[in-house]
Amino acid sequence: MKILHYALGFPPERTGGLVKYSLDLMNEQVSQGHEVVMVFPGRVNFLKKEPYFKFGKRQNIPYAELVNSLPLPLIGNIKNPQDFMKHTDPKIFVNLLESEKPDVIHIHTLMGLYGEFLEEAKKHNIKIVFTTHDYFGISPHPKMYLAGHDFVDDKKYDIWNNIRPYGSKTIKLRTNQLSIYPALRSLVKNIKKTSISLDSLPERINLTTKVDSDFQRLKKYYINMLQYIDVIHFNSSIAKKVYEQFLPNMQWKSSTVGIASNNIYKSxxxxxxxxxxxxxxxxxxxxxxxxxxxxxxxxxxxxxxxxxxxxxxxxxxxxxxxxxxxxxxxxxxxxxxxxxxxxxxxxxxxxxxxxxxxxxxxxxxxxxxxxxxxxxxxxxxxxxxxxxxxxxxxxxxxxxxxxxxxxxxxxxxxxxxxxxxxxxxx
CATH class of the missing domain: 3.40.50.2000 (Glycogen Phosphorylase B;)
Structure with missing residues (x-):
């Protein structure tokens, strides 16, 4: 079987559990004799406006780097939602799918992904599987949690109407897509270590019920993307409960399967x-x-x-x-x-x-x-x-x-x- 994964990328540019799990899964699939390609949102090329793919191989995984992807809110929250739902010519995705010919597309995140990618996958009748590593897509914040406030348990306030004051300008979010970012991050950490104490607790801004129409449009953009999913992989009953709470009308097939890791010492x-x-x-x-x-x-x-x-x-x-x-x-x-x-x-x-x-x-x-x-x-x-x-x-x-x-x-x-x-x- 040939599996095309869409994930965040490779260390050291990308870190965290999603990155580790997706690479562990890909490497295990390769070791079992399957063909794997990873598509990931990569660098920004300010000399070219439109997105394009750059191909290569890293850590034994063939990849297609999506240069000029949509922005990635990895180091802060979204402030300018219009920057996250721009459209592009679907031809680059048609070319990718027709050259790679995957049997399955496994989506690990919606960050940086153009809606046209999923639209074209559906037109090509390729099964799309989505793993719920976090809540990005049903929330503008992956954890659906801001400054000590859990919006999952909140029946009054919508996080989409309350995220803007916590947001960072898109140009700041783009810095983690610069080729020099890993070196820059290491340099800053070596020069200045963050000091944490009980005084570091985040300050909560007053919540509002006022509708933020720009963020509500972004919410619809992501929900539309999720409608292209054929099978959803809930990695826990908690994830299943939250997704079904916020998307009660979705008609996808689903399965709840806990995840694993190559860091497990003994199984x-x-x-x-x-x-x-x-x-x-x-x-x-x-x-x-x-x-x-x-x-x-x-x-x-x-x-x-x-x-x-x-x-x-x-x-x-x-x-x-x-x-x-x-x-x-x-x-x-x-x-x-x-x-x-x-x-x-x-x-x-x-x-x-x-x-x-x-x-x-x-x-x-x-x-x-x-x-x-x-x-x-x-x-x-x-x-x-x-x-x-x-x-x-x-x-x-x-x-x-x-x-x-x-x-x-x-x-x-x-x-x-x-x-x-x-x-x-x-």
């Missing part, structure tokens, strides 16, 4: 030995929506409870000055396993309706306990006794957590399920 049946919790850790970006500040508050109580208790954080290069908390910074697969040997419990206190949360499986596969909030999609796999509504008052009960046996899927098994999804009749 299959996993059981963690019981032991007293003397060290805890947070893993992920040091951001409010991930529950980072809730973890810092809990860690204070945990450290104060016993002089031998330790609290760690890892996953971000930002500087954190917080009494007693040990900052391990960014990690690799090998350093993660090494660090986890000194940690008894990892706490993932996500506050947004996280579509999955792959780090939970990666940690459990190493033999370390994990405590998650029930807003995380990975709860479909993590035992119920390792799930809480809120961690803020949990410090006194940490040692009451009992570990159950868990079945962690391998990337090979996951890929098999994805091919079953590709074969779904529609």
């Amino acid at each position: 299959g049946e996993i059981r963690v030995a019981e032991k007293t919790i003397k060290s805890i850790a947070y893993i992920g970006p040091y951001t409010e929506e991930k529950g980072f500040f809730d973890y810092l508050s809990l860690s204070t109580k945990f450290i104060a409870k016993d002089s031998g208790n330790k609290a760690f954080i890892m996953g971000d290069n930002s500087s954190v000055n917080y009494d007693g908390v040990i900052n391990l910074g960014r990690y690799s697969k090998s350093s993660l396993i090494k660090n986890l040997k000194t940690i008894d419990l990892v706490i993932l206190p996500s506050k947004w309706h996280e579509t999955f949360g792959l780090i939970a499986l990666e940690v459990l596969s190493s033999g370390t306990k994990v405590l998650i909030t029930k807003k995380m999609g990975v709860k479909d796999i993590v035992p119920e006794n390792l799930q809480v509504d809120n961690i803020s008052n949990f410090s006194n009960n940490i040692n009451s957590i009992k570990m159950e046996q868990i079945n962690i899927p391998s990337m090979q098994l996951h890929t098999k399920k994805i091919f079953e999804l590709y074969d779904t009749t529609y």
Whole structure:
């Protein structure tokens, strides 16, 4: 089978769970004897106005880089919605589809993608599968969460009418599509490390019910794109619930399949030995929506409870000055396993309706306990006794957590399920 993936691209230009998962899936598909091509929104060429493709191969994956894609809101929010729904000549997509002749198109994000691409795929009768890595498309913000406010649970305020004050000018968003961006990002991080404290909590702007007609048009633009999807791959019951809540009339075929990773240390049946919790850790970006500040508050109580208790954080290069908390910074697969040997419990206190949360499986596969909030999609796999509504008052009960046996899927098994999804009749 030949699969054409549309994803965000390759490291170091692109980072995050979506990038890691899509590449893991592609590499596994290649290893199983299938043909793969990745289309991704690439650089900006200011000398040419129209989009075009540049072809090549990276990390063993053939690619078609969409130069002059629509803007990517990766480093900020959308401020000028009209820049995100421009039309282009569909001929470049016709040429791509007729030269590559894919059996399936697997969409991992709508960012940077022209609507004409999906229109032409439908005209060519190519099956289109969409994975719900986040909520971009049904929301102008991938997490549907702004400054401490979760719009999924909000029946009064529409995020599309409230995103503009948080937005960045399109020219700023375009900087991450410059060829020098990875080097520039590294230089800035080395020169000036971001310092994070409880004072870093984002300030919320007063919400409004006033309709922002420009953003409502953008909302219709993305919903129209989603109507071309044949099969939707919900990566969790959380993602399924949110998409169906905001798009109740969609008539697509769907399947709920949790995701996997090549970072999983050991798959299959996993059981963690019981032991007293003397060290805890947070893993992920040091951001409010991930529950980072809730973890810092809990860690204070945990450290104060016993002089031998330790609290760690890892996953971000930002500087954190917080009494007693040990900052391990960014990690690799090998350093993660090494660090986890000194940690008894990892706490993932996500506050947004996280579509999955792959780090939970990666940690459990190493033999370390994990405590998650029930807003995380990975709860479909993590035992119920390792799930809480809120961690803020949990410090006194940490040692009451009992570990159950868990079945962690391998990337090979996951890929098999994805091919079953590709074969779904529609």
